[in-house]
Amino acid sequence: MNKHIITKSLAAAFIVLAAWGCKITEPTSRAERTGTPESYNGSQDTTNVTEVKWSEFFSDPNLRALIDTALANNQELNMMLQEINVSNNEIKARKGEYLPFVNIQAGAGMDKVGRYTRYGALEANNEIKPGEEFPEPYTDLMVGAYASWELDVWKKLRNAKKVAVFNYLSTVEGKNFMVTQLVAEIANSYFELMALDNQLSILNQNIGIQKDALEIVKLQKQAAKVSELAVKRFEAEVAKNQSLIYNIHQQITEAENRINFLVGRFPQPVARNSSSFEQMTPQLIKAGIPSQLLANRPDIRQAELELEAAKLDVKVAKANFYPSFRITAGLGYNAFNAEFLFNSPQSMLYSLAGDLMAPLINRNAIKANYASANSKQMQAVINYEQSILNGYIEVANQLSKINNLEKSYDLKSQQVSALTESISISNSLFRSARADYMEVLLTQRDALESRMELIETKMDQMRAMVNVYQALGGGWTRPE
Incomplete structure (x- = not known):
């Protein structure tokens, strides 16, 4: 009889506690995921450049060697790998909690x-025998x-373990995203270094031309055809360009050391072949369709996994209300x-x-944790939507930049060609007294600026190629 009463009492207590725990106000949720446009420019071609590994995308052996070294030695990347180990251990810890x-x-x-x-x-007072x-x-x-x-009746512990799994996978995607950034940063710095080498070469060539012009002006001055003012103006122009050499040397040093830092080594010269820079042509980029960003970009995949983890965190927090x-x-x-x-x-x-x-009175802390879990879920939803939007805009910007830079480079090439020819023309006219020294000086200055700008445009073209490759999600090694 007593056992029957106890059983009934326990059953009644369970029903009361369960019912009390289930009285939870469900928050408003907007788990709708942002869709993506159907295409970037009307094309439905699904061929995507991210299917090409970085080792095949970059043909320069020196650049490939730098990237390969960085993937092994970069300190920030190695710290991220340790973070992955921490997340993996968290899975084991969560799994052990429901055993x-x-x-x-x-x-x-x-x-x-x-x-x-x-x-x-x-x-x-009790008679106990000796020894007992x-x-x-x-x-x-x-x-x-x-x-x-x-x-684990309410799956609180198992869901906590799943959260740890999603966090681990999210950390892995964070590492992949870091790899895409690292590959792009090294490539951009490498192309900048090649551009600086070419600008230095152009500057030295221009200084040689200006020195020749200076000798002509000195002869003209001896012949009383020009004044001392012309000589000084040409000397000043030569000195100005000679001073620019040291500025470029400093930029080269900083670019080399930026690369050295990324590959995890102390300052040393960076091997490169800059002579072919002006002949380099950016690869034709196949962008595919925007929906491929969801699978290719590690930061979007990371945001998606963080959203899944946040959803389970809400379930874990909700289970705290139950017995x-x-x-x-x-x-x-x-x-x-x-x-x-x-x-x-x-x-x-x-x-x-x-x-x-089960909690009965003073459940404020549990309610607060539950409300916080829901707010974090909303943050994860917004972050996921923002990641998709940011990814699409980055790709659209870089594709537009590639197109505009191509047209700009063609026009600048025409400008350089015209100004290069004008140098010899102005020198001839100056010798025959049909042009003054200022025309020669300004022509040389314009020609130098145009050639320097052409190199910068080429560098921007190569960088845009790298950046669109990164924006599409390329650069990290996919599992075979």
């Missing part, structure tokens, strides 16, 4: 009770195994004398218990 915990425990103690205490009086009374002082020896197991069930058990030996410690069954002890517990 039984078993501990081995051993202990020894000593206790001396007073004659006029409860236990001392009980022993004295408690020893004085009383020793207590124990050895055994104890287990506890929280029943928790725990089973505890113990098995071992307990005696007051080591001689009797392992006597069975006299010294054997065991226990088995179960408990049910």
Whole structure:
């Protein structure tokens, strides 16, 4: 009869606690994911340049060697790899939480009770034969195994483990995104270095031309055809361009050291062949369709995984409102004398218990955690939408830049060709006194600026090629 009453009471308590735990106000959710436009420029061609590995995308062997070294030695990337290990260990820790915990425990103690205490009086007032009374002082020896197991009825622990899995995968995608950035940054710095080498060469060539012009002006001055002013103007122009050489040298040093830092080594010269820079042509970029960004860009994949983890975090926080069930058990030996410690069954002890517990009053902390989990889920949704939007805009900008730079480079090439021819024309006219020295000076200056700008445009073209490759999600190594 008593067992029947106890069973009914426990069942009633469970129903009350479960019902109380389920009284949760569901927040408003907008889990709608942002769609992407159907195409970038009306094309439905799904061929995507990200299918090409970075080792095939970049043909320069020196650049490939730099990238390969950076992927092995870059400190920031190596720190991210350790972060992946931490996330992987978190999965193991979460998995262990919903398995039984078993501990081995051993202990020894000593206790001396007073004659006029409860236990001392009980022993004295009962006739206990000599040798059977408690020893004085009383020793207590124990050895055994104890287990506890929280029943994961509401999947709180299993969902927490899934959260750890998503966080781990998110960290992996974070590493992949870092790889795309690292590859792009090294390539951009490498092309900048080649451009600076070419600008330095052009500057030295121009200085040679200006020195020749300066000698002509000096001869003209001796012949009283020009004044000392013309000589000084040409000398000033030569000195100005000579000073620019040191500025370019400094930029080269900084570009080399930027690359050295990225590849994880101390300053040293960067191997390169800059003579072919002006003949380099950016690769034809196949952008595919925007929906491919969802699979190709690591930062979008990372945001998606963070969103999945945030959804499960809400479920974990919600499960805290529900009753928790725990089973505890113990098995071992307990005696007051080591001689009797392992006597069975006299010294054997065991226990088995179960408990049910749920929050009843003052649940503010649980409610606050639940509200925070929902807010973080909304943040993850917005971050995911923003990642898609940012990815699409980056690709659209770089594709437009490639197109505009191609047209700009063609026109600048025509400008350079015209101004290069005008140098010899102005020199001839100056020798025959049909043009003054300022026309020669300005022509040389314009020709130098145009050639320098042409090199910068070529560098921008190569960078745009790299940047669109990165924006599309290329550069990280996909599993075979």
